[in-house]
Amino acid sequence: MSNVLALIEVSHRGGIAASARGLLAAAATLGSPVAVVVSAGPLADDDVARLGELGAARIYSAASAAAGAVLVSPAVDALSGAVDAYEPAAVLTANSVDGREAAARLAVRVGGSVLADVVQVRSDNGTVLARHSVFGGAYTVDSAVEGALPILTIRQGAIEGQAPAATPEVSTVSLEAGTGGTAVVEQFNDDAAISGRPELRTATTVVSGGRGLGSSENFALVEQLADTLGAAVGASRAAVDAGYIAQTAQVGQTGVSVSPQLYIALGISGAIQHRAGMQTAKTIVAINKDEDAPIFEVADFGIVGDVFTVVPKLIEAVKARSN
Amino acid sequence: MKIVVLVKQVPDTAEERKLDPETGQLDRGAADSVVDEINERALEAALRIKDANKGTEVVAMTMGPDDAAQALRKTLSMGADSAVHIVDDSLSGADTGRTAATLAAALRSTGFDVVMAGNESTDGRAGVVPAMIAEHLQLPLLGSLISAEIADDGVRGVRQGEDGTLNVRAGLPAILTVTERFPEARFPNFKGILTAKRKPVTTLTVAELGVPAGQSRTVVLSVAERPPRAAGRKVIDDGTAANELAEFLVANRLV
Numbered sequence A: 001m002s003n004v005l006a007l008i009e010v011s012h013r014g015g016i017a018a019s020a021r022g023l024l025a026a027a028a029t030l031g032s033p034v035a036v037v038v039s040a041g042p043l044a045d046d047d048v049a050r051l052g053e054l055g056a057a058r059i060y061s062a063a064s065a066a067a068g069a070v071l072v073s074p075a076v077d078a079l080s081g082a083v084d085a086y087e088p089a090a091v092l093t094a095n096s097v098d099g100r101e102a103a104a105r106l107a108v109r110v111g112g113s114v115l116a117d118v119v120q121v122r123s124d125n126g127t128v129l130a131r132h133s134v135f136g137g138a139y140t141v142d143s144a145v146e147g148a149l150p151i152l153t154i155r156q157g158a159i160e161g162q163a164p165a166a167t168p169e170v171s172t173v174s175l176e177a178g179t180g181g182t183a184v185v186e187q188f189n190d191d192a193a194i195s196g197r198p199e200l201r202t203a204t205t206v207v208s209g210g211r212g213l214g215s216s217e218n219f220a221l222v223e224q225l226a227d228t229l230g231a232a233v234g235a236s237r238a239a240v241d242a243g244y245i246a247q248t249a250q251v252g253q254t255g256v257s258v259s260p261q262l263y264i265a266l267g268i269s270g271a272i273q274h275r276a277g278m279q280t281a282k283t284i285v286a287i288n289k290d291e292d293a294p295i296f297e298v299a300d301f302g303i304v305g306d307v308f309t310v311v312p313k314l315i316e317a318v319k320a321r322s323n
Numbered sequence B: 001m002k003i004v005v006l007v008k009q010v011p012d013t014a015e016e017r018k019l020d021p022e023t024g025q026l027d028r029g030a031a032d033s034v035v036d037e038i039n040e041r042a043l044e045a046a047l048r049i050k051d052a053n054k055g056t057e058v059v060a061m062t063m064g065p066d067d068a069a070q071a072l073r074k075t076l077s078m079g080a081d082s083a084v085h086i087v088d089d090s091l092s093g094a095d096t097g098r099t100a101a102t103l104a105a106a107l108r109s110t111g112f113d114v115v116m117a118g119n120e121s122t123d124g125r126a127g128v129v130p131a132m133i134a135e136h137l138q139l140p141l142l143g144s145l146i147s148a149e150i151a152d153d154g155v156r157g158v159r160q161g162e163d164g165t166l167n168v169r170a171g172l173p174a175i176l177t178v179t180e181r182f183p184e185a186r187f188p189n190f191k192g193i194l195t196a197k198r199k200p201v202t203t204l205t206v207a208e209l210g211v212p213a214g215q216s217r218t219v220v221l222s223v224a225e226r227p228p229r230a231a232g233r234k235v236i237d238d239g240t241a242a243n244e245l246a247e248f249l250v251a252n253r254l255v
């Protein structure tokens, strides 16, 4: 079976990134998964065990003094070393900030081609096929690479399931310091303590708030409904621009794309750019006081009403029914 | 300082965008073409440096069909000094690899201290072209910045990472990409629109750039359109809508 490389990101605080599960699951559908990991020191036993659980048959562990101190270049050096060592059928990275820069540079360095923002992978007689969800899910496009190494960036949260666990064989290499052209990391500024809520990209229920919430104090209403439903919190760009919530919560064209079982839009008009990030949800609920708001065109259940009167009642009604 | 801003003409995200079901390529007739908003923000950042320091030269560069000249005209009316248009029939349907190789060659011949681009385009959403260019030119990339300070001795910026932000820096020349946390762009004023007509636009072909004529290696195999969503039930709240919604959620096993 051919090897498939997966670039595993490690947080600067330590710990395998959440994207690893989907990457190794996708790699396992295409061949034998090889996890490529860069770290400053030797890879921790816990990390090896975790990657085995997630299906890595092999681990290419690259130790580099530059890990965490130089942007992306160590990952590209590690990947190109692994391409030489394993002659893979494909290389997968997360469609993350670091992952796509690494994929892009690798493509130029080793003569590969990038298939970007992939939501599903499949192998057809040895050809790697990638599926994309384009223009907010309006189109499904299948693509492939001809005559070069396919390098796929995988949309985070899009791949379900987990590869069968394996006992990885670890090879350790040490990377030379890269030459010229590097960007230096001076400092990490961590996000405030992560809430106990589910992750936006993979949550089964998402409650989002828009400009209609009016202030960051009022935005707490969105969080209360989310917590009642065990949901993740999302937002429109207008809510992010107004400072009600962090940019990482933005759903839409230039934010996160979500496909939950249930999406609830509160005080969101439903501009086409917002719909581009949520219209593939199974069920859409909207509460908006403007009966002509475009969000109602895609809502399975719409309430024309004021969020400040409807949502508190909804929270009570849901609590009453779940008791 | 010479700053080249990479701008892409894209279908307006405010309209319904379409793909040609046969080729998988963009249906250019379906929606109006505009300068991608993220590139306007990148241009705005460059123009603010020019506002503060008159010695700054701002060049807008695009690779695209004849019609992309309109996008360049807009950047000139906003305040760019000149523009470069790479236009060649052989580039139709170019993938990200070919696009980046072509832009890298054009950047090499145009010259620059700083290249500014968008973190991702709204049509391709690939977010890979600037990093590919950086690799071709062996340059540092400060990608996905939410703010930047560009000076003669280097660039510093704040990068939006996956679980927080990072303070990053690089020497010049360098490439940086901006996110939509950068300020919105200015509108062209009357004087800008008039003077834009007199500003130089250089056109370049693939042969002039000496980029190998190779085909793009990514191929679209199939395109399927998803049926549009239908609107469901809409109730006007008379005090009972919340209860009705709770029942709907329970009946559909969504809570």
Ligand SMILES: Cc1cc2nc3c(=O)[nH]c(=O)nc-3n(C[C@H](O)[C@H](O)[C@H](O)COP(=O)(O)OP(=O)(O)OC[C@H]3O[C@@H](n4cnc5c(N)ncnc54)[C@H](O)[C@@H]3O)c2cc1C
Pocket: A209, A210, A211, A212, A213, A235, A236, A237, A238, A239, A250, A251, A252, A253, A254, A255, A256, A266, A267, A268, A269, A270, A271, A272, A273, A274, A277, A287, A288, A289, A290, A293, A305, A306, A307, A308, B013, B037, B038, B122
């Ligand atoms: C290139 C580009 C990319 C973009 N990307 C995104 C993106 O990723 N995500 C995104 O969301 N947007 C995006 N936008 C912006 C988008 O066009 C809209 O401006 C934005 O989605 C509007 O947010 P909103 O619905 O919260 O605000 P508004 O459009 O102002 O709507 C607020 C709504 O709240 C309702 N309301 C007010 N008070 C109440 C109340 N008390 N109770 C109930 N309802 C109330 C109003 O009736 C109104 O419908 C993008 C735009 C561009 C040009």
Ligand SMILES: Nc1ncnc2c1ncn2[C@@H]1O[C@H](COP(=O)(O)O)[C@@H](O)[C@H]1O
Pocket: B006, B007, B008, B036, B038, B039, B061, B062, B063, B064, B096, B099, B103, B116, B117, B118, B119, B120, B121, B122, B124, B125, B126, B127, B128, B129, B130
């Ligand atoms: N054809 C092009 N012409 C000029 N710049 C481009 C082109 N394609 C991509 N870019 C630049 O690269 C950025 C990211 O694009 P992409 O990698 O396609 O998502 C864009 O915001 C532009 O700044």
